[in-house]
Amino acid sequence: MRCDYQQKLARKNSKLLYLQITNEIKSFRLDSIFKAYLSHNLIELNQYYIYNSFNKKADWLFHYFNYRKEVIKEGISILEYSNRYHLNLRRCYSNFRKIGGSSISILYWVYHRRNFHQHKPKLSVKEYIEKHKLEQKTAFRQLQRKPMSEFWSHHFDNYYQNFWVQGYNVSEYTKIYGLSATTARQYLFNFPKKLFNPKVIKPWL
Numbered sequence: 625m626r627c628d629y630q631q632k633l634a635r636k637n638s639k640l641l642y643l644q645i646t647n648e649i650k651s652f653r654l655d656s657i658f659k660a661y662l663s664h665n666l667i668e669l670n671q672y673y674i675y676n677s678f679n680k681k682a683d684w685l686f687h688y689f690n691y692r693k694e695v696i697k698e699g700i701s702i703l704e705y706s707n708r709y710h711l712n713l714r715r716c717y718s719n720f721r722k723i724g725g726s727s728i729s730i731l732y733w734v735y736h737r738r739n740f741h742q743h744k745p746k747l748s749v750k751e752y753i754e755k756h757k758l759e760q761k762t763a764f765r766q767l768q769r770k771p772m773s774e775f776w777s778h779h780f781d782n783y784y785q786n787f788w789v790q791g792y793n794v795s796e797y798t799k800i801y802g803l804s805a806t807t808a809r810q811y812l813f814n815f816p817k818k819l820f821n822p823k824v825i826k827p828w829l
Contacts, residue, residue: 654824658735661692682711688723699732727813733766734828740767772829776811779803780829783812784822 687709694700700708702725706716717725740752747755753763772780779801787797794812798805811829815822 654734654738657731657820657824658696661696661731682709682715684719687711687716687719691720692723692728695728696731696735699729701729702726722816724815724819727815728819730813730825730829734825736763737767737769737828772811772826776807777826779808780811780822780826788815788822789817 687705691700691702691705694705702716702720703713705711706713720726736752736756736758739756740747740749743752749764749767752758752767753760779797783792783794783797787800792800793814794808795805797803797812798808813822
């Protein structure tokens, strides 16, 4: 078992890493977002989590990193994540809300659509699906999805420029404009402020 000094040092390093990632994301570039969420070494955080799991205490700083990483890599839901790591589901929903919660699940398909269209050499949809071992039916639909229409492009800009910044959620916005909430949630998301600039994902929705 680690001594108190080692625990404190691991925790301090974890917080420094968290601040480093947060500062990188503030550049508001999609490359920076994916790099910050996917590329950092979590060995020290893993060690800290293992120590705390011995005491049946979840380290939520570790899970902030890990949840976002697994969302992009696997498209995991909060329910699936809580089951995988034996966490309280209610606590997961509450604690993950500050880092995007279920709203960041869209990053999984943003990541793959972007990779698919920028992949060199160019791959067919079937080849890309096989290479990345994606669920075929859903992946075919998502990768062949048409660009956002002018109508939804307008509402995307209007929502994030004029309503999201004032604290309106997507449901409230759809009621104001009489929009289909189901369709709107394909393009508009309840991201927390300061998470990242929603405009960076607009070309891939």
